Amino acid sequence: MPQIYSSYHLEQLCQTLASHLQEPPADVFAKEVIITQSAGMESWLKHGLTSRNTILANFSFQNQDGFLAEIHQLLFGERPKNNHDSLKYGLYDLLADPAFAEAFPDVAAYYAGDSLRRFQLAGKIADLFDQYQLYRPEMVSGWNQGTRSAQNEAEAWQMWLWQTLHIEARAEIRDRIFRKMDEEEALIRNIFPSVSLFGITVYTNFHLEFFRKLALITRVRFYVCLPTDLQPYENDLLLAFGTKAAELAGMFDLSGFTPVENPANTSLARLQNQILTNKTTFSGSVDDTIQASACYTPAREVECLYNYLLDLLDKDRSLNPADILVMATDIDKYAPYVRAVFHNAPVSIPFQVSGASATSDDTIVAALGLILRFGDDDFTSEKVVSLLEQKRISQRFGIGDTGYIRSVVRNANIRFGLENRKEDDTVYVGWKYGLDKILLGYAMLTDEEFPISEDLALYPFKDTEASASYDLFRLKHFVETLHSVTAAQSEERSLADWKNWMFAEVIDPMVYHDDFSKDDRTELTSIYRSLAYTDRLDYGHSVPFRVFLAELDKRLFAEPRTIRLNTGRVTVSSPVPVRGIPFRVVCFLGLDNGVFPRQDRFQGYDLLGEEYRAGDRSKKEADKYLFLDTLMAARERLYLSYTGLSVRDNTPIPPSIALDILFQYLGEPDLAVRQPLHGFSPQYQPENQRLFTYLYGGETGEFLTAGDSPEPFSSVSVYSFVKFFENPVAWYFNNILGIHYEVTDDTLPETELITPDGLLKWQVKKEMAGIIKQEELEAYRTRCIREGLLPLKSLGQVTFDQYNEEIAGIREGLRGLAGDTPERAVAIDLDIDGMRISGPVGRVFDRDYLALALSKSKEKEWTRAFLQSLLLFAAGSIDRARMIQHDGNILELPVFGKSDARTRIGSLLDFFRRGMEQPLKFSLAATRPPAGKPFDTAWVMSALQTQAKGNDYGLPPDPYMEVLLNERYFDPLTETDLEDIRQVAVLLNLNELP
Known part of the structure; x- marks a missing residue:
């Protein structure tokens, strides 16, 4: 008979197993078989056994099905053919059989002509057949006899498929193994002298019967982890979460249960001890060993987690990162936030993300998935x-x-x-x-x-x-x-050929991998092993690429990466691989309503959904049992977190039903701390024991003042000098603070151009305005279409003609003033009062500067033209300057001698230097009040408000001005400020603008 050891204390079970492994074996060369249910438990157990016995050698970790297949291999020289892959591809072919389509036309219509749908259905039916053999063996036995358990269409077509496949059922394989085991007892005892099953929470009758039969031949030990051995359950948490625990307990004799109470005098210890002793209610108040946070977003959950962990590590210097486990209901969703927050935090907390899907990180598999999904x-x-x-x-x-x-x-x-x-x-x-x-x-x-x-x-x-x-x-x-x-991808190949193609034509030439990197070598080996079954599979038919890709999705891309425990860092993982593993601190994120526990949803053709039986698979009950294991696995502290507040309207969002039951049991329905929306919230105060943060300092954003001004400019480009006076506030934000509020979309355009934006339109019209000859204009139109400056085909011609009509007055004016004189650009290089101004100025025809005003913004166009002409006069490059307006009218610009121009530029530079220290209180919009309006504080503030908000006549909002107004930067607007505006306007000769 098997030997059974049980306890809720996993360390106690590990110590028992370690003691058993120290027993001298009959054959020193025989391997010790240890069967677990997850990679996390395997990793933890290896470390635990090694630390207790100093050495762990000549052992083999397996799962239940893997060990059963190994026994089959030992007894019959091959692995059983009733495996998921054989079922799936056999079904894939059968679903294409005309006989099936004729017998069940409604089912065949679902995937008619679609190989991917047919493959997906075959995979789901293969999963169901596997479950039917474990949980409904009598139904499968009836199918073999031609008998249906219920008269419904779903069972009819599934029975047809099962019978036509001619697959040996698991029960038949088990019975055949049993008969052979009776003949080969000595062989089995010699190869497998001892088999240990450790920490498994899910057994089926099929597997238990096998191990009980094996126990009659060789030594089989069960190490069962249960919250308590006392039945029936009376504790509210056991009643709520313990359905699967009770089913597991009913499979074993628990007379040898070892109770190990938590000796600490904390609320977490009392909680665990009351579960262990099956007490009905929780006694005492809740201290900080059980904490919960309700946050607005998953990102804030992770920020609050960081604050919690750093506070713990600071207060308890005996606590190490390796003592902390963080679980997340959706690790692929939370892992990026964990990396972002922990990598950029002011104090580093080392962490290791485990169990995320292979495509969630910078891996070979991630790159491979992106390439193969590209069509x-x-x-x-x-x-x-x-x-x-x-x-x-x-x-x-x-x-x-x-x-x-x-x-x-x-x-x-x-x-x-x-x-x-x-x-x-x-x-x-x-x-x-x-x-x-x-x-x-x-x-x-x-x-x-x-x-x-x-x-x-x-x-x-x-x-x-x-x-x-x-x-x-x-x-x-x-x-x-x-x-x-x-x-x-348009070809069809066998699965083995697709695999070879993937390695030779995709991974080798397109994905970087370092042969000297252990991680890369391990990942490549893992990829190969995941698809090695294609060489053994008795299926040589060709399949479309979509089918191969669907196979990769399930076997490779969605598979979790290796679980890594004992790395010396905080372990961040999905819950299932690390369920029940003890840590000093256990944190659980993402316990949201409707997310955890998961709901059981059955397909319409899933015959298991018609009736629930004890032992059946249930995601909901499995998650509830996992939550109970989590409560029992935290040795010193438990931290729970969920999205509990709405970003939209600040209303509370209920937590997971599991959390709600726990809070009610503790007598603290409001146990969760409501965290602020932002990490820099003023609600966070150092003296607050419940609301604190280490992530954000107390700095406030203030404008630079004269006392802390940046390094003064010693040179400026012509472009920047002009832009300053067009909008000194925006210039300060852009050039001094490095802040740009304009929305910049780095996304590349993926459709043809239909409506050019304002900047593109201005760019084309600016170039068109300078082209005088008609043949040159036509050549420019062709070039614009080819280079993406205009829409394609006839729409490009229509748009070009529209532009040409809009600037007809400018082109005519330019033709009349410039004639055949070639245009040239003058390289400005001036040193005035210690400031070097340099850069090109175009539109110079011999000694005449002709500015083109393409927009209707008079003040802006005048300022640009005036300043550029002023620089040209100071350089002695022109004798006359004019501006051609959008309607063709021509404005004369003031003429300056070199000395006067340099003096005027020097005066403007005084304001430019002031505008480097803090935003200059000047705006072109506030220089010329309409007729009948006085130039006073009220009108100037009204003009600034209009500039900030924009208007219905095409004036866009100015976000820079809006920031200053919101900060009350212009309050109060003094007479000195008004005089500065007047003086700059005079220096720009805005008074001469009609």
């Missing part, structure tokens, strides 16, 4: 560049600056498609055309049109940087390699 329809600019930005992919292709690649793709007007069609002009936004343009720009230093075929020409991309040019060749190689992968 022919995904060749848009953003999707291709985003794929290339994956670290392992960019490393493999040797591309160091993906930001540069992104900017080149944007500027080269690559948007979607590989080649596209010339007939609708989409060829100009495809990858082939764009890459040809980029590489020709590197090879040919020309701005002229270049033919690449009989009916296609391009303008070489001229902004290629020599230092990064090789990255552009690598980009081309990447796109071509990616295309070869997507082209192969």
